[in-house]
Amino acid sequence: MSDAWDDVVGGSKAAARIRTAAIDEFAEHGYGGTTTRRIAARLGMSPAAMYPHYASKEELLFAIAYEGHALALQVVENADRPDAEPSVRLASVIGRFAAWQAENHRWSRVIQYELAALDREHYRTIVGLRRQTTQVVRGVVDAGHVSGEFTLPDAEGVTLALMSLCVDVCRWYPSGRYDDAATISDLYADLALRLVGAVR
Template sequence: MTDTAQRLLSSATAAFAAKGFHGTTTRDIASGAGVTPGAVYVHHKSKEDLLYCISKVGHEKTLDLVRASAGSSKDDSPVDRMAALVRNLVEWQAVNHTSSRVVNFELPALSDEHLAEVLQMRHQVEDEFRSIVDDGLKQGVFNVPDANMAVVTLLSLCIDVARWYRGDGRLSAAEIGEHHSLMALRLLGVDNL
């Protein structure tokens, strides 16, 4: 990727996070990247194509992180695996809160084709959570009335951090990750914390 293409992606990410997809113009993106508005179209077919690139890369990184965290040691208990998964994903969402806001909350602006591709990765992330919840229920270490609702709640707990986190807050990204991992285990009915 050229330097200009990377600057356009960075500028688009900042603009989409600040103004939303529909509130951002290609002129905003070009200005933030220090190029003329026409340069946007040299590197990307459209503003939606920029959003797709940001979203695709963000979801790929998230999926890689989730898979590594969930499968770090299959010998670990579901409690340990879920704690690591939530801790790592929350910290990632916090550290990358600007791009995560775009990746997680601007999906409706994607074309149907691009949205389908991104949703497939989101379902794979969900599957990793579901696998650990199912293992914990089978082993009797989790106690929830509805496994699917537990997964949706856990994902919301992790992803929503990008909506409110700011780097100058009382807690660091790592501390919030640790806090959320404990809350996740409580949500799953783990008693011995």
């Protein structure tokens, strides 16, 4: 990854271990119920040894939120097939995005639910990444609208619902027989085509 990535997220192996421990702590006790001291203890580190990597609990939340949102954006961008028909693009983008939420449901849950704890500038950065992800989906929805392949009530509302449906996977996953990412991917690709009125 880039230098900018390293600056925000932290490029070292130690930093990656700290982020993993932080996701576990935040997932179990919430952001408010966690201290950097406890995250450090989980790794057998002193709080002082963690400090050069992440100077505060908020910095750490920002790093895991940035990494998670940047990876989700990358997954969605890579899943898009700009030269293909809109319905093929939509099935690919939503199928992969939903699968990513399933594969990373604990991580995603932390960074979706604790966003309000970020400081203003960090929050804006994360909202920017989310907006880029939404824009990929919106681009596909608009392409299908223009080509006539989709019959939409409202491109903005449908895009919002598509994003919402995928993001919420992290809340309930796994559930019943929906316990693997491939099943989620197929189901959500199909549901997305239904939402835009392009049932295969």
